[in-house]
Amino acid sequence: DTGVSQDPRHKITKRGQNVTFRCDPISEHNRLYWYRQTLGQGPEFLTYFQNEAQLEKSRLLSDRFSAERPKGSFSTLEIQRTEQGDSAMYLCASSLQGGQGGETQYFGPGTRLLVL
């Protein structure tokens, strides 16, 4: 168990550019989540996958955001035409579905995005 990994850890980009982040969950975890955390706030849910199916999307996830989990393993989060308001920490978590939904979500270290 090597934990959830995210790449890159830091990203600086100019407004209008596209960025893509990668998340590698704990192996065999079938659920994968993306959250966004801004300064002084707790993480806010963006989207969630069960295997390769994207089951939920938050209203925070505008049309400029897209997430994929093509083979039910790693996931990517792409932001197109970045805006300064996209500056945040993007967190990925994974879990193994079980019971009534109280399973633990394990978080990665996050990708910190700064849009200039």
Place this chain on the structure above:
Amino acid sequence: AQSVTQLDSQVPVFEEAPVELRCNYSSSVSVYLFWYVQYPNQGLQLLLKYLSGSTLVKGINGFEAEFNKSQTSFHLRKPSVHISDTAEYFCAVRGNYGGSQGNLIFGKGTKLSVKP
């Protein structure tokens, strides 16, 4: 809709003193409750969780929390803190919809600062 309120944004405390970090939630369904800790430049780590059963939950690093349904609270306590407990603590809730829905809803966090 569910929400989480962490009543204190910052809690300063001296080493070896007891501490309580407060968390209240609102939900129209039964819930699962979680406390996560975030050390500087690290991802979130689960401290403890309440799913059902005993209302007193013990977690890692000597922390415990008590679920109080009538007061809709899930306060985190530690009888004697260490310098190494300095971190940000997040309370989170997840609705018990029968295991299908996934995301956690977090509070804004409480920064615990332990002074020597």
